[in-house]
Amino acid sequence: MDFPSVERAVKVYRECASAPSLSSASLQKTGDSVFSVHSTWSQRDLERECNIKYRQTHIVTLDSNGQIGDVIDPGTNTELNSEQLVRWSPSGKLKAVLRKIKDKKGDEKQYLEVWNNIAKIHNINLTALDKHGKVYEDGEFGCLEWSSCESQLLYVAEKKQPKAVSYFDKSKEGGSEENPETDAKKKDPEVKGDQFVHRQDWGELLVGKHSPVPCILNLQTGQVTIPEGLPNDVSVGQAIWTPDDSGIVFTGWENEPYRLGLIYCRNRRSAIYHLDLSSQTCNTISITGQSVRSPVFSPDASKLIYIQNSCHGPHMQCAQLIVYHWESKETKVTVDIVQRPTEGRPFPGLYVGRFEQQCWLDNETILVSTAWRSSQTIIAINICTGEVTRLTNGPDFGSWMFCDIKQRLILACRSSPTRSAQLVVGVIPQEGDISCINWKPLHESSVILSDVIWSVITLKPKTEQGSDIDFETIILKPKANSGSQEKKLPLIVWAHGGPHSVFSTGYLLLPGLFCQLGFVIACVNYRGSIGFGQASIDSLPGFVGTHDVKDVQAAAEAVIEQGLVDRERVAVSGGSHGGFLSTHMIGQYPDFYKACITRNPVTNLADKLFCGDIPDLTMTEAGMDFDFKIAPSAEMYAKMFNCSPMAHIDKVRAPTLLMLGSDDLRVPPQQGIRYHEMLKARGVKTRLLMYPDNSHPINKVDAEADCFMNMYTWITEHL
Numbered sequence: 210m211d212f213p214s215v216e217r218a219v220k221v222y223r224e225c226a227s228a229p230s231l232s233s234a235s236l237q238k239t240g241d242s243v244f245s246v247h248s249t250w251s252q253r254d255l256e257r258e259c260n261i262k263y264r265q266t267h268i269v270t271l272d273s274n275g276q277i278g279d280v281i282d283p284g285t286n287t288e289l290n291s292e293q294l295v296r297w298s299p300s301g302k303l304k305a306v307l308r309k310i311k312d313k314k315g316d317e318k319q320y321l322e323v324w325n326n327i328a329k330i331h332n333i334n335l336t337a338l339d340k341h342g343k344v345y346e347d348g349e350f351g352c353l354e355w356s357s358c359e360s361q362l363l364y365v366a367e368k369k370q371p372k373a374v375s376y377f378d379k380s381k382e383g384g385s386e387e388n389p390e391t392d393a394k395k396k397d398p399e400v401k402g403d404q405f406v407h408r409q410d411w412g413e414l415l416v417g418k419h420s421p422v423p424c425i426l427n428l429q430t431g432q433v434t435i436p437e438g439l440p441n442d443v444s445v446g447q448a449i450w451t452p453d454d455s456g457i458v459f460t461g462w463e464n465e466p467y468r469l470g471l472i473y474c475r476n477r478r479s480a481i482y483h484l485d486l487s488s489q490t491c492n493t494i495s496i497t498g499q500s501v502r503s504p505v506f507s508p509d510a511s512k513l514i515y516i517q518n519s520c521h522g523p524h525m526q527c528a529q530l531i532v533y534h535w536e537s538k539e540t541k542v543t544v545d546i547v548q549r550p551t552e553g554r555p556f557p558g559l560y561v562g563r564f565e566q567q568c569w570l571d572n573e574t575i576l577v578s579t580a581w582r583s584s585q586t587i588i589a590i591n592i593c594t595g596e597v598t599r600l601t602n603g604p605d606f607g608s609w610m611f612c613d614i615k616q617r618l619i620l621a622c623r624s625s626p627t628r629s630a631q632l633v634v635g636v637i638p639q640e641g642d643i644s645c646i647n648w649k650p651l652h653e654s655s656v657i658l659s660d661v662i663w664s665v666i667t668l669k670p671k672t673e674q675g676s677d678i679d680f681e682t683i684i685l686k687p688k689a690n691s692g693s694q695e696k697k698l699p700l701i702v703w704a705h706g707g708p709h710s711v712f713s714t715g716y717l718l719l720p721g722l723f724c725q726l727g728f729v730i731a732c733v734n735y736r737g738s739i740g741f742g743q744a745s746i747d748s749l750p751g752f753v754g755t756h757d758v759k760d761v762q763a764a765a766e767a768v769i770e771q772g773l774v775d776r777e778r779v780a781v782s783g784g785s786h787g788g789f790l791s792t793h794m795i796g797q798y799p800d801f802y803k804a805c806i807t808r809n810p811v812t813n814l815a816d817k818l819f820c821g822d823i824p825d826l827t828m829t830e831a832g833m834d835f836d837f838k839i840a841p842s843a844e845m846y847a848k849m850f851n852c853s854p855m856a857h858i859d860k861v862r863a864p865t866l867l868m869l870g871s872d873d874l875r876v877p878p879q880q881g882i883r884y885h886e887m888l889k890a891r892g893v894k895t896r897l898l899m900y901p902d903n904s905h906p907i908n909k910v911d912a913e914a915d916c917f918m919n920m921y922t923w924i925t926e927h928l
């Protein structure tokens with residue numbers, strides 16, 4: 210087949226990869242019926258080979274009826290690469306900024322700044338204060354919270370460790386003759402012999418993050434204090450003030466007996482704590498033996514909500530919404546786990562990482578984004594009744610992310626497989642159906658794939674077990690060819706990772722790129738994906754390598770049956786568990802797939818058990834209960850090997866391209882290297898690309914672009 214040229218592929222990549230992705234967006238009331246929208250975006254810069262960050266501001270006015278009036282784009286795009294966290298104060302008059310700057314010697318320093326509407330009014334060099342290590346800015350632990358009196362800032366940072374010195378460091382022998390006592394007092398505590406003690410961190414994408422503690426900056430004094438009374442052996446994150454600033458509430462993850470990788474894993478044992486700053490007493494609010502996260506107070510401070518799910522089993526699960534009445538301490542499950550959604554009760558349950566801090570429409574209603582089958586949608590939850598109302602469900606945009614709410618003005622971000630991110634505002638009706646929102650865009654999507662159409666098909670599994678659980682596939686096809694029969698197109702079948710994650714009908718860069726270049730794409734949300742009920746998730750552990758494989762195959766055959774695709778030119782792709790599946794497909798259906806492209810694939814669960822940062826996933830997905838002291842039996846190893854792609858290596862014929870991140874702690878590169886070597890030893894065509902300084906996602910701008918071009922040339926060479 211004459212595929213588009215490499216030059217065309219480069220051009221298409223430059224266009225599609227230029228789409229900015231939203232990092233954060235907030236509303237500020239700047240006058241009667243006047244609001245400013247501040248949004249922070251991340252965009253690939255292929256020339257500078259980095260992701261640039263920039264801020265955009267829009268002005269939104271409400272008319273006399275309280276509906277959206279004007280939307281003004283002052284065109285103020287400002288690049289801001291040193292900002293790590295930004296948080297507006299409750300009054301909206303001040304803005305706190307955590308900034309990372311390299312000094313003249315190239316050393317990184319972190320500053321906490323406070324700006325008013327005229328200038329910077331506070332500037333604290335946190336590094337120089339030396340009260341703690343690096344401030345956390347990540348999505349798991351990070352936080353930056355104003356006290357209600359706007360005189361203090363709360364954040365989390367690495368706990369300061371005693372200085373480790375050598376037994377043989379002469380400068381440490383005894384104090385000075387003049388003042389042996391004062392010298393000893395003046396210095397920070399030092400420990401001999403600890404220079405090389407292994408300090409375990411929280412794994413993939415959280416390297417060097419060991420023991421975060423809450424830190425309080427007093428803006429009047431410029432001093433930072435670490436509260437006393439913290440629980441031992443707990444990593445603190447997501448800290449917020451109690452409504453009267455008398456204490457803090459935070460999520461604490463257990464460090465013992467050892468940490469397991471935290472990112473992409475919402476099943477780590479944790480608790481919600483309340484620390485009273487004056488009495489230094491710390492109590493747990495949540496029940497023990499769970500995985501909890503994202504504490505948020507109601508506007509009237511009467512209620513605290515947080516998310517809860519089991520700390521055993523799958524890494525992503527359907528969660529509960531818990532309401533904790535602050536005064537009475539009464540705790541209530543206000544939204545429970547959904548096992549099987551039905552036509553009558555289609556709500557599939559809650560699949561939420563963290564609430565937005567401003568998620569309250571009023572003291573009884575919260576707004577949250579959650580997976581709803583193959584869509585990301587915004588729902589309103591009445592936390593007294595548990596009633597769920599879906600606010601977004603139109604045919605044009607499949608992915609909606611809630612950003613902020615002020616009074617009844619809601620800010621959201623939406624996209625689809627053919628349209629990149631677009632900020633929209635709307636007014637939630639005071640009366641009647643709150644889902645009747647007239648959304649108004651603040652700008653046009655920067656990328657619109659006008660020659661691609663997308664759809665979602667629902668499939669019933671063919672296997673006897675779990676057959677009452679359906680699954681979905683997102684299909685992208687070139688518009689030019691959508692109805693015609695004369696030219697059959699090549700197909701790429703894509704499996705997502707996780708395995709408990711999901712393809713959402715939002716902007717999908719790689720599928721959109723390949724569709725632009727003449728391929729039909731099938732993104733398979735196989736059984737076990739989130740957003741379809743807990744029963745679907747629970748149906749996969751113990752059946753990885755069979756149920757997920759059969760669902761991917763069923764999706765491929767369903768697309769072929771639609772008549773658009775040349776069944777002799779089918780390729781398979783996927784990363785991580787998606788790589789597990791793509792290497793399974795070429796082993797179990799060796800004549801069906803003519804090429805395989807895979808990123809950081811899991812190829813041997815048995816081998817993976819003792820490498821990588823989440824050994825528990827290996828056992829869970831192989832259908833075994835994980836225990837921190839586990840020493841697997843020979844039978845357990847056999848079971849993990851037999852459900853792995855390596856068990857099918859002798860049948861593989863498809864030319865296979867592997868792309869590995871050298872720093873990947875989630876799926877260590879050895880998994881891909883060994884699979885590559887096994888193929889070479891069997892004379893199967895294979896190519897391995899190793900990306901230095903890249904980890905599990907391989908998302909450094911140069912590496913990502915190189916991956917795409919190698920994927921394109923590999924597939925076009927072999928289809």
Ligand SMILES: CSCC[C@H](NC(C)=O)C(=O)N[C@@H](C)C(=O)N[C@@H](CO)C(=O)O
Pocket residue numbers: 472473474524704705706707708710783784785786787811817821823826827875876905906
């Ligand atoms: C033993 S690691 C199993 C694979 C891994 N699972 C977790 C819980 O990390 C995995 O599949 N990770 C996915 C989050 C993943 O990489 N998914 C994406 C890429 O980010 C994908 O390509 O689907």
